[in-house]
Amino acid sequence: MSRSLKPVLLAGLAGLVVIGAGPLIAQTAKQAPAKPQQAATTDVHAKLGLGRPALPEEIKAWDIAIRPDGKGLPPGKGTVKQGDEIFQAQCAACHGEFGQGNGRWPVLAGGQGSLKADRPEKTIGSFWPDLSTVYDYIRRAMPYGNAQSLSADETYALTAYLLYLNDIVKDEAFELSDKNFTSVKLPNAAAFYDDDRETTEKAFWGKEPCMKDCKTEVKITGRAAVLDVTPDSKSAPKVD
Secondary structure (H helix, E strand, O other), rough: OOOOOOHHHHHHHEEEEEEEHHHHHHHHHHHOOOOOOEEEHHHHHHHHOOOOOOOOOHHHHOOOOOOOOOOOOOOOOHHHHHHHHHHHHHHHHHHHHOOOOOOOOOOOOOOOOOOOOOOOOOOOOOOOOOHHHHHHHHHHHHOOOOOOOOOHHHHHHHHHHHHHHHHOOOOOOOEOOOOOOHHHOOOHOOOOOOOOOOHHHHHHHHOOOOOOOOOOOOOOOOOOOOOOOOOOOOOOOOOO
């Protein structure tokens, strides 16, 4: 075999090997099933493998918010006199017999006219804008340590009694219910308004705020008051 024909024959043999292997490779590829794109088709929640969907009754148990327009109020009613009895038994230990607050527990009544003072008394009668907040908070968080133990009627009665303590209603026979709830207006309701900073303060906004070597001097114009309304563990009531 000449030196010049040897490379040509070797190249030809290599070509036959590749051609012969071609159908085998194609057949193997054809038989192997394609793997599905699992990441694209698998449900996101199934991938996490945590928890389970909440049951309708579980959602209902948490969905108890009361809106200012009365939406969410349960059927029920209660008088000031009934609320007085419940308050003395379950609330007065912390909030005082007349809502004045014991120790550092929150004050619930009084404070009218104090909002512009150095130490404003922000109570239901002096500060809160909506009665729905009173009912909602009692319903979901009170009494302390035994939350959501009160019935709808008891919560209406307690709310009525707090209105009485704040001189918003005058009659002990006054009955608060889901029917007349929205007719009761708290004294400071008109002092609240929607956040208007997008219009009133827009002139002070800068597209490129200064972060270094700024010329504007920073001044402290006011300090937050320390209210200390959270009692320490020694003065807190016992919780069974």
